[in-house]
Amino acid sequence: MSNPKSLSESLSESLTINGRSYQPMQQPLVVVCVDGCEQEYINQAIQAGVAPFLKKMAEQGTVLSADCVVPSFTNPNNLSIVTGVPPSVHGICGNYFYDLETRQEVMMNDAKYLRAGTIFEAFSNAGAKVAVITAKDKLRSLLGHKMRGGICFSAERADQATLEQNGIENLLELVGMPLPSVYSAELSEFVFAAGVKLLETQRPDIMYLSTTDYIQHKYAPGTAGANAFYAMMDRYLTRLDTLGAAIGLTADHGMNAKTDSAGNANVIYLQDVLDAQVGVEKTRVILPITDPYVVHHGALGSYATVYLGGGSDAADLVHIADKIRAIAGIELVLTRAQAARRFELPPDRIGDLVAVSERLTVIGTAASRHDLSGLKLPLRSHGGISEQKVPLMFNRKLSAIPADHRLRNFDVFFLAMNNAQ
Numbered sequence: 001m002s003n004p005k006s007l008s009e010s011l012s013e014s015l016t017i018n019g020r021s022y023q024p025m026q027q028p029l030v031v032v033c034v035d036g037c038e039q040e041y042i043n044q045a046i047q048a049g050v051a052p053f054l055k056k057m058a059e060q061g062t063v064l065s066a067d068c069v070v071p072s073f074t075n076p077n078n079l080s081i082v083t084g085v086p087p088s089v090h091g092i093c094g095n096y097f098y099d100l101e102t103r104q105e106v107m108m109n110d111a112k113y114l115r116a117g118t119i120f121e122a123f124s125n126a127g128a129k130v131a132v133i134t135a136k137d138k139l140r141s142l143l144g145h146k147m148r149g150g151i152c153f154s155a156e157r158a159d160q161a162t163l164e165q166n167g168i169e170n171l172l173e174l175v176g177m178p179l180p181s182v183y184s185a186e187l188s189e190f191v192f193a194a195g196v197k198l199l200e201t202q203r204p205d206i207m208y209l210s211t212t213d214y215i216q217h218k219y220a221p222g223t224a225g226a227n228a229f230y231a232m233m234d235r236y237l238t239r240l241d242t243l244g245a246a247i248g249l250t251a252d253h254g255m256n257a258k259t260d261s262a263g264n265a266n267v268i269y270l271q272d273v274l275d276a277q278v279g280v281e282k283t284r285v286i287l288p289i290t291d292p293y294v295v296h297h298g299a300l301g302s303y304a305t306v307y308l309g310g311g312s313d314a315a316d317l318v319h320i321a322d323k324i325r326a327i328a329g330i331e332l333v334l335t336r337a338q339a340a341r342r343f344e345l346p347p348d349r350i351g352d353l354v355a356v357s358e359r360l361t362v363i364g365t366a367a368s369r370h371d372l373s374g375l376k377l378p379l380r381s382h383g384g385i386s387e388q389k390v391p392l393m394f395n396r397k398l399s400a401i402p403a404d405h406r407l408r409n410f411d412v413f414f415l416a417m418n419n420a421q
């Protein structure tokens with residue numbers, strides 16, 4: 001077998017990416033973003049004895065808690081993790097937004113919305129072998145933007161991967177799994193199984209594995225369905241560790257029940273409330289959680305942004321903010337400038353107001369626009385400040401982190417490269 005040069009041999013200097021400096025690695029680095037991984041999922045799986053590797057990480061590596069980005073949604077956080085900076089820099093502040101230039105509500109999946117380079121772009125251009133595997137295809141083009149060579153594919157479209165497009169082909173054969181359903185635990189398992197195969201066969205310098213939160217939307221921490229998922233994950237992490245990878249694990253956001261004691265969803269239909277209280281077409285409520293995969297959350301999360309109609313003035317803004325603040329279940333209402341500052345968001349891509357609901361409550365637009373028929377289990381979702389705490393774990397001991405540093409999930413690459421070797 002050939003003995004390829006390690007990244008640190010071929011790349012001797014650190015790279016500066018979006019103002020942060022990253023040391024080349026001595027061994028392959030695998031960063032895992034476990035979608036919707038409230039810390040309690042890991043704790044419960046360890047307590048149940050089904051996650052021996054995660055337990056070992058706690059004993060022999062490093063376990064920290066970090067803050068994700070608010071809105072605690074998938075795309076803003078995955079992009080923060082792979083750029084090392086918040087949405088105010090990289091521009092992706094939702095899955096979905098109201099484009100003020102075109103005056104249309106659009107998905108934010110297109111790489112044209114990305115305002116910063118990724119860690120993968122920089123390292124692949126410096127000669128590192130990079131592999132990016134995501135569960136859902138919606139993230140693939142953003143994560144792989146401007147990567148030079150390397151491998152980038154989604155489990156969702158694994159059957160369609162080509163050497164030319166994705167840097168790899170015959171994936172189902174290589175991984176030894178059938179194409180998983182987009183609504184399944186297997187979609188995430190495919191990501192882990194493919195990651196292990198790639199580490200065995202190609203040994204990328206940097207690998208990013210990003211799962212889907214299908215299981216976390218359905219099952220609470222400690223339940224059989226959740227523990228089975230973490231036991232599965234634990235087996236693959238064990239294998240990655242045995243193969244010599246440095247592992248950093250974090251989440252894009254947490255997850256909470258959004259229900260009352262009887263399991264009924266606590267929903268504020270904000271567009272209906274505002275239409276009734278301030279008038280029809282005076283406001284436009286945008287839910288940045290919106291994406292094509294709504295079966296497990298009905299497009300309901302704990303964060304919304306509100307655009308005021310033309311002709312609105314400062315007094316209207318105060319009036320409408322007060323109306324929203326008075327609704328039971330609302331935790332916080334901020335103006336555009338306040339939200340951009342507090343949550344580090346791009347002001348041109350959020351509305352005049354930002355509303356965050358409490359832990360057990362979600363925000364919808366109009367009741368007529370949400371199809372909850374796909375929700376067979378009590379609603380669990382995310383988006384708010386209540387889902388901001390996420391795990392930040394390493395299979396290595398870290399050198400000291402300054403005590404005044406606010407730990408973020410998007411520090412995971414930085415800490416793995418600079419503090420774990």
Ligand SMILES: [Zn+2]
Pocket residue numbers: 035036073074075213252253
């Ligand atoms: Zn997510």
